[in-house]
Amino acid sequence: MGNSSNLLIMRLIIILVALVQSLSAKTLNVVADYGAKADGVSDNSASFLKAWKDACSTAGEATVYVPSGQYLLRPTLFSGPCVCTNITVQVDGKLIPRTDSEGYGTSSYWLQFQGVKGMTFKGGYLDGKGSALWSCKAGKGMCPDGAR
Template structure:
């Protein structure tokens, strides 16, 4: 009889430990927003700005931690402003691919920035490549002509 109660007690302890771990797990996982799932095309030609802004809006309004995922591929982005303040406790911007600026900087207009993060606390940006297509801009500047400011990335 003593051996049976030890097994029952061990089973109960293991069950309670599993319940405690699994009930904690969902609150620690970040919400995931993949730009491709929201319409971005990794072809380097299709403007994916709206999909990036949609992913940002969802991540920013999340009640917990959130991640914006940019998978492998080349994503053409005209100009985007990722604005806060955000409800999310933290946002990770995980880039596995390349963000590609317009080759004609006049497309950006008067925004002065290609990509900007404004009024965002607890932001982490990891990985990837930001291709501002600087060679064309530098060729213009070296020629002495009047040139646009170019593609800039700003975290304000």
């Protein structure tokens, strides 16, 4: 009887720990919660940064969820340090940059994660529009400062 009671108590503890962990996990949907538009035209940088800020300040686990569709982002810095040390960025769509000179300005990066520990990036597509950049460089001029 003693062993079966201990086994039952152990199972209950495991279930409670799993329940607490699942309750503390937070999913932040960039469309539903932050107003991003999956049209490939609208600048979604502010929506993504707000979702990142909330994920970064979450105690426990957090997932920034990007549904299917195309999301235009200008050069964006996702920075830490974060309270959350287990952030997942789950992309089911495609992230794309602006390809005009105003899209990059003087930035030397498109998407940058800095000072972040324990982050996982899953799925999706990062389409940096490299052909537009190489065409600009081959034409020897009119490239944005950040693309040089």
